[in-house]
Amino acid sequence: MTVTTFQSLTSCSKQRLEALFLLSPLAVLLAGIFNITDTKSILSRLIPIICVYCLFFYRDAIKHNWQTQSVRPLIATSLLAFFYFGFAHLFRGDEFGYSRTLVACLAYLLLVPWKRLPRQYLARFLPVAAILCGLNAMYEFWGMNIARVGVATNPIPYALFCAVMVLGSLHQLLSAKSRGVRLVSILGIGSAGMALLLTDVRGVILFFPIVMAYLALRILPLSGRAYLAVLLTITSLCGLGYKAFEEKIDKRIEFTAKEFSQIAKGNFNTSIGTRLTLWQQGKDTFLRSPILGVGDEVLHADIKALPIHHAAIQPHLHNQYIDTLARYGLIGLFILLAWILSPLFYSKPKGGVGARLDPLLTSVIFMIALAGLTDVPFHHTHLVYLFTLFTGAWLMMPIENTAPEISDS
Incomplete structure (x- = not known):
């Protein structure tokens, strides 16, 4: 081996080690914080370390990143959200977790x-993270005897994480050329899909097949054969999932039917009845201050005053849009929606914005938007990290052949 060859191999090894170091927050995000309790603190400490390292060795990165047209709308709306919701914290004492998480994400993305x-x-890494997600769910369900998995956060945000992992694995299955990657992707779909069923979260499970079909049809060539293949595949997967957990699913269906029966009799002291009660209260609270909202304290007081016990003990309104309207008004909802949709847009060189509907990002946003109908995803900072870091990194990272110093090594 010549000296030049040895130096080249050493340089390549250093580049890969540095890449692992720089991407370690994403690894902790996808493999750790949703699966292992109290690991979010690792992410909040790791990101500043990476940022300081980049300030020393890659000072020009922030200029290049800011000029990246595909990510400017996300950065701009994130800054807008930080200031608006941050001011709500300063002047009304509203929760600061969302804004604080955005700052950490923006620093990482820019540096x-x-x-x-x-x-x-x-x-x-997405299919690998999906497999880890499934292994964790199996351990919680069969090893710890937890009926609804997701103890690191709670079953509802965990279900959304599982859905995103399945979408990432499906994207790799349909777009990767390597047989090995496709095999791992199939395992990821099965593992994270099983974890999703074990969360027993009805809203996410109900919407998920629609989003899976959307992603598949966005990647596959549009034809009658493709439509039929997607329909048969998703139907088969749903059938297999039902057969594997038939008793658990049947109990949930029976329980849901009983809930609707109780609501028809005027008893809203059920899971669905609680949501309906909270949504009605959210509408009434919103009308008291439609522009700026009433803030956390007033909304919590309104919830506690509800006559239905299960509704009165809830920390939020179980609907992202109604909850945001009540807390932060029309301005807050507009900013939140702009932030959620921003990864689908890019800034044009001469001003203005254009749309670029990346299949994976579109499906992830679609899934989160639908999940927001029955829960408040961004009440959980785990999901703020997931959405901002994943979409931002996906937009920032170049396609393989545009980074020869890494991809050709």
């Missing part, structure tokens, strides 16, 4: 030299 990190690093 890391993404042009050195090809997208394949993140794309290939």
Whole structure:
């Protein structure tokens, strides 16, 4: 081996080690914080370390990242959200977790030299994270005898995380050319899909097949054969999932039917009845201050005053849009929606914005938007991290052949 060859191999090894270091927050995000209790604190400490490292060794990265047209709308709306919801914290004492998490995410996205990190690093890790998600769910369900898995957060945000992992694995299955990647992706779909069923979260499970079909049809060539293949595949997967957990699913269906029967009799002291009660209260609270909202304290007082016990003890309104309207008004809802949709847009060189509907990002946003109808995803900072870091990194990271110093090593 010549000296030049040895130096080249050493340089390549250093680049890969540095890439692992720079991407470690994403690894902790996808493999750790949703599966292991109290690991979110690792992420909040790891991100500042990465940022300081980048300030020393990649000072020009922030200029390049800011000029990246695909991510400007996300950064701009994140800053807008930080200031609006941050001021609500300063003047009304509202919760600051969402804004604080946004700051950490923005610092990481702006300071890391993404042009050195090809997208394949993140794309290939998604099926692995999905498998880890399934293993964790199996351990909780069969090893710890937990009826609804997701103890690191709670079953509802965990279900949304599982859904995103399945979507990431499906994307790799349909777009990757390597048989090995496809095999791992199939395992990821099965593992994270099983974990999703074990969360027993009806809203996410109900909407998920629609989003899966959307993603598949966005990637596959549009034809009658493709439509039929997607329909048969998703129907088969749903059938297998039902057969595997038939008793658990049948009990949930029976329980849901009883809930509707109780609501028809005027008894709203059920899970669905609680949501209906909270949504009605959210509408009434919103009308008291439609522009700026009433803030956390007033909304919590309104919830506690509800006559139905299960509704009175809830921390939020179980609907992202109604909850945001009540807390932060029309301005707050507009900013939140702009932030959620921002990864689908890019800034044009001469001003204005255009739309770029990346299949994976579109399906992830679609899934989160639908989940927001029955829960408050961004009440959980775990999901703020997931949405901001995943979409931002996906937009920033170049396609493999645009980063030769990494991809060709």
